[in-house]
Amino acid sequence: MAPPLEAPSDAPSALPAAEEKARVTEAVAAVAAELNARGEKAGGSAQDVLEAQAMMAEDPTLEESVGAKIDAGATAEHAVHTAFAEFAEQLAAIGGYLGERAADLGDVAQRVIAHLRGVAAPGVPDPGHPFVLVATDLAPADTALLDLDQVLAVVTTEGGPTSHTAILAREKGIVAVVGTGSADLADGQTVIVDAADGVVVADPTDEQLAAAAERAEARKAAAAAPITPGALADGTEIPLLANLGSPEGAADAVALGAEGVGLFRTEFLFLSSEEAPSVESQKASYAKLLAAFPGRKVVVRVLDAGADKPLPFLTDEGEENPALGRRGIRALRNRENVLRDQLTALAQADAESDADLWVMAPMVATVEETAYFTALAKELGLRTTGVMVEVPAAAILADRVLQVADFASIGTNDLVQYTMAADRLLGTVANLQSPWHPAALRLIQMVGEGGSANGKPVGVCGEAAADPLLAVVLAGLGVTSLSMSPSALADVRAELKLHTADDARRMAEAALAASDAAGAQAAARSAA
Structure with a gap:
């Protein structure tokens, strides 16, 4: 670079x-x-x-x-x-x-x-042959236009799972390991970039190269395989859904095999505005999304503002620790007119669509917050209402939360952050940010058990769902659907087909018995 x-x-x-x-x-x-x-x-x-x-x-x-x-x-x-x-x-x-x-x-x-x-801006080199791109970080303008015939993989020493480098790499299907902290690599050196395990292997042996080539071919075969509904080897259905940030991504998601939408983020309608958008303008966007998924489930998350996404018409200024302040459902409840308008727009779009619209609230921590949101949403005409489980309190009380909510969707990015008290964007505590950590897995299991006890579905829409091996473990913990970046669908679909429900439960038990994230991942792989 x-x-x-x-x-x-x-x-x-x-x-x-x-x-x-x-x-x-x-x-x-x-x-x-x-x-x-x-x-x-x-x-x-x-x-x-x-x-x-x-x-x-x-x-x-x-x-x-x-x-x-x-x-x-x-x-x-x-x-x-x-x-x-x-x-x-x-x-x-x-x-x-x-x-x-x-x-x-x-x-x-x-x-x-x-x-x-009057000089060229720093950017991606062009050595004239395929290469692995190593950089401190990669500018979005460069990531967006990477030549996939030349750039085999990307390695950055900085950035996090929600950096633009990571987001765009996932969307383009680029093999990427971000936030390594260091990368002692030299031009001309042979490396294996293993995005599944988040490691870079320098100067690999012939055996390691052969194994990597075999995995790469298997991945290509999975991507080229006929698209089928997500399911385990014994036929247990695990619907595979897409995470979307705007209606424009719907067509590509369908083409890649998304069975619906597990997380539609509505922030794009609000973040560039000085005031909340009208009911009419919101309805138009929601209608466009729903039209792309006739007869299929579409889960929409109402506005998740606050913390790192402040809005002048909604959130408080000057909070000393906004990540633990008035954000998500707390901010919406404080400005209920914004929430009412959004729910009204969703209900109006739903009334004119044959998609199966589900609506959920972000950052719910209590049973009382759950009851508040579901009652308001149903009052305004929405049929299926649920909550995001991103706060450990909601996971611990999932059996009671799911007595009230119609469904739960686990946001593993924030759930891990709050469980481990480790900022998910801070590289210095990256070792604590893995959704493989047994503490996080145990909370996910509690949500799965709460869903089973109440006959309610439990999904995962965080980055954990895009990890093929972890996807199987999540199924073993009681998760009933998985939502991810569309580019990850093929890999997860192929991995699920290799394991039965009994296998998934055995792998989950092995991971839960470990003491740390690396141990949990290794135990699950050994139990597969």
Whole structure:
């Protein structure tokens, strides 16, 4: 990966401030246009990401900061460098989703400075042959347009499971290991990138290479196999659903074998707005989604705002620890008009569709919150209402929560974060963030048992569902459906077919008996 540009000199500008500002305006406009063009070419989630980057480049707050630094005597390059770095530092301090965007802002700054200097921006190398790309992190603009005939895999030392590198890599089906912490690799070195186990093997033996080649061929065969409903080897049905962030991804999900939608995130309708969207505009988006899945289950999560996704019309400002503050259902309950409008829009779209709409609330912690949401949703005309299980309290009380809710969907990303008290985006505690940890598995088992006791379905819509081996273990813990990035469907479908329900339960018991995540994964594999 090409190194970053050298930092600009802090020597005073020899040009008039107005001229320096004009240079910045032109450079920012050019970079924004390039990002939008790349997004249009890439399509899908990549387009959303790159359009968001273009908006970041033209942010009025940044423009004001750059202008102030130029007025104080800085060159255009140095003003951009320092203003963008200061803003990125603020985002990183916030952490979470916004913290992940700090790296994106750094990439935008590099592109603007490169344009000011008249040089090419740092980017993906082109050695003329297939290669494994190793980088500190990878800019979304580069990830979105990777040549899959040349880039065999991606390894980054920074980033997390929800970084744009990871998200876009999953969507494009790129083998990727992110957030390794270090990567002592050299040009020309042979490596095996094992995304399933999250490891990079340097200088592998002939036996390791042969085994890796065999697994790669098996994966290709699974992807090319006829699409069938998700099921274990004995016919036990485990529907495989898609996680989607906008209606535009529906067609691709269906083509890849999604049997419905297990998580439709509605934040895209809200996050770029200064006020909540109207019932009519929301209804149009929901109707478009439901139309793509006639007769199939579509699970929609109502707005999950707060913490790393603040909204001026919904969330509180100045919370010292927003991840533990008024977020999810708590924020919606505090501004019930926003929730009522969203549920009304969903009910109206449902009334005009033959899809099977299920609606769930995020970050539910108590039975009382469950009762509040389900009662309000049904009052407004929705038939099937449930909750996300992301808080350990909801998992522990799942038997009582599921007496009230029609279903539960486990968000393993947050459930692991809150169980282990380890920020899921923080690389320094990455060893505590695995959904394989027996503590997390035990909570999932409690939810599965709560669903079984009440005759209610329990799904998983977190990243854990996309791990083929873990998917089998989840089935053994009582999970009845799995939702994931569409690109993971083929691998999970193929793995489920190799094991019976008894096998899954035996593998789950072996994993639960382990003391740590690595031990649980190894025990499950040995018991398979």
